[in-house]
Amino acid sequence: MLHDGGRFQMNVAQSLGYGPQDRLLIIxxxxxxxxxxxxxxxxxxLQDGVVSSATIMMPCAWAREAALWSARHSQLDVGVHLTFTSEWSAMKWGPVYRDGPVDSLVTSEGYFCKDAKSFERQADPVxxxxxxNAQIKMALQLGVNLTHADNHMGSLYGLQTGRNFLKQVLEVCANYGLPFRLPRNLLLENGQLAPAELANQARKHAEEADRLGVVVxxxxxxxxxxxQANETYDSFKVEMIKLLQHLHPGVSEIIIHPSLVxxxxxxxxxxxxKRGMELxxxxxxxxxxxxxxxxxxPVKWRDLRALQRSQTRP
Incomplete structure (x- = not known):
């Protein structure tokens, strides 16, 4: 149970029917x-049940392979990794939308910006x-049974300049009935709750999601x-064990970026x-x-999707 300004508020785990102290985890x-x-x-x-879910970067060259495989394995949780940045120098990608201007989303080369700060400064909300919409529609057209949405490099959160696009993404997620990766409670790197000013800002964003019926x-x-300096697989594992041991009650998501090396x-x-370590x-x-x-x-994003759709069903 979360305390919020003198009143008590159910966490997402309780909304799913779990107890106030239960710790639920999505990987x-x-x-x-x-x-x-x-x-x-x-x-x-995904096939071995090691992770709960994955999210596809639809603008990338290998997104179609990922989407078609996911469509054939619709029992597995796959969402869309909403992408507005293109961070690597040797491989780039740009917008999926083809029916109008995208000039505010790209560099002079036509690719997405390398970093979130540049995107935040120049992007037109329209x-x-x-x-x-285009990225979600592409995934759906390829047959993906989308369970949720999240955001590549945090570009929509306004973390670099304070100029966020949460209104746009929450309204789009509400339209498609998709929960979104947004933390109701902000944590510092040490796992402790963030200072009051930052915590209140996160809570306001979550309240907007609540208003729109989007589960976060x-x-x-x-x-x-x-x-990190002198990092080994064993030291990395120790840090993850610490993270797991200090989970708070409620639904937590841990993000990883695994790959074959x-x-x-x-x-x-x-x-x-590092990607191999995470694999x-x-x-x-x-x-x-x-x-x-x-x-x-363990819990799935499709559980949160079912909760969202049950709450917004006419």
Whole structure:
């Protein structure tokens, strides 16, 4: 149970029928569709039940392979990784939308901006909304049974400049009946609750999601995307175990970016070995034992989708 300004508020776990102290966990594989190596790695994790779900970057060259495979495996949870940035120098991508101007979303080369700050500064909200719709429609047209939506590199949250596009994405998600990756409670890197000002801002965004009928998370977690100084697989595993041991009651999502480590990945990616670590991490017996020992309950995005659609059904 969350305390909010003198009143009590149910967490998402309670809305799903669990107890106020139950800790539910979604493990999502981001960047599905990035390349064939990433697709192969994520598909193996999905099929083996190692991750809860994955999200496809529809503007990427290998998104079609990911989408068609996902359409054939509709029992697995796959969402759309709404993408507005193109971060690697050797491999680029741009908008899916083809029916009008996209100039505010791209560089002079026609690709998405390299970083979220540039996107936040120049993007036109109308063009953002058109691109959001286009990416979701493309996934649906390819047959994906979309369970949820989230956002590549946090470009829609306004983390760099304060100029966010949450109104647009929440309205689009409401229209398609999709829950969205947005934490109701903001955590610092050490897992503690954020200061009041930041926490209140996150809560206001969650309240807007509530108003629109979009189900969001209680907590969002992840370890650093890039390799840390002197990091090894074992030290990385220790940090993930700590993260799992300190989950708060409610529904938490942990983000990973797994991939097979191949010549293809090395050709463009600056952190191939870290991606390989993340591929193995949740297969690790020590991680699996931690989840069991902590009494953490696996949950799916499709459970949150069912909750959302049951609440908004006429």
């Amino acid at each position: 999502n594989a981001d960047d599905y569709g990035l390349c064939h190596s990433t697709n192969s790695g994520i598909q193996s994790l 063009q953002v909304r058109q691109e959001l 998370l209680d907590y969002l977690l992840g370890l650093p995307f890039r390799s 191949t010549d293809e990945l090395y050709a463009f990616h600056e952190e191939p070995l 193995e991490l949740f297969r690790d017996p020590d991680i699996q034992e931690t989840i069991r020992a902590e009494g953490i309950i």
